[in-house]
Amino acid sequence: MLTKIFLIRHGETEWNAIGKLQGSSDIQLLPEGIKQARLLAEHAPFHAVDAIYSSDLLRAVMTAEILAEKFGLPVIKERGLRETSFGEWEGRFLSELAKENPKGFEKFFTRPDKVQPPGGETFLQSQARIMNALDEIIADNEDKNIIVVSHGAAIRLIICAALVIPIRKMWAINQYNMALNILIFEEGNFFVELLNSTLHLYKF
Numbered sequence: 001m002l003t004k005i006f007l008i009r010h011g012e013t014e015w016n017a018i019g020k021l022q023g024s025s026d027i028q029l030l031p032e033g034i035k036q037a038r039l040l041a042e043h044a045p046f047h048a049v050d051a052i053y054s055s056d057l058l059r060a061v062m063t064a065e066i067l068a069e070k071f072g073l074p075v076i077k078e079r080g081l082r083e084t085s086f087g088e089w090e091g092r093f094l095s096e097l098a099k100e101n102p103k104g105f106e107k108f109f110t111r112p113d114k115v116q117p118p119g120g121e122t123f124l125q126s127q128a129r130i131m132n133a134l135d136e137i138i139a140d141n142e143d144k145n146i147i148v149v150s151h152g153a154a155i156r157l158i159i160c161a162a163l164v165i166p167i168r169k170m171w172a173i174n175q176y177n178m179a180l181n182i183l184i185f186e187e188g189n190f191f192v193e194l195l196n197s198t199l200h201l202y203k204f
Helices: 014-018 031-043 058-071 094-100 102-110 123-139 152-163 167-172
Strands: 002-009 051-054 075-077 145-150 180-186 189-197
Touching: 002 123, 002 152, 031 058, 051 058, 058 075, 058 145, 094 102, 123 145, 123 152, 123 167, 145 152, 152 167, 152 180, 152 189
Parallel strands: 002 145, 051 075, 051 145
Antiparallel strands: 002 180, 180 189
């Protein structure tokens, strides 16, 4: 049985645009983010979709609902697909955090496997939560094509798990707003067909 997963990062938010950490904070899309989602819906390089899943955070749900409108499907909200919780760092500018604690915050990017924001999750904890949710989704959708809308760090963690890449290398995987990734799950193994594609944003 083969399951094809169209793994999509949500469109742009205000906090994306100005460089604030979002995490589990519930931020909506900017008009630009809505436009990005509509462009993917219009120019999606896939035509058959059986189900649409989304993180339950607003920016992901708004993105998924625009895609759902095209395919005539409901959005199934899955809390397990949420972004990593960054605790007390959420709502803070990356530049502020780096200035306050240069050595400590530097590890966020150089050794993410060694970081736990105050009151937040480790990336290992987050990856386990996200992959548990994705495993259940795959089990419920054998031999189907599914859309999964999630978040930047969350998607990096999925790709790390799929390709057995250590978490310390997660930031080596680019993941732009409204990026499309395509994964195949077959006989217990993941295969990556497409990574971080935003070509749909440049078709007019």
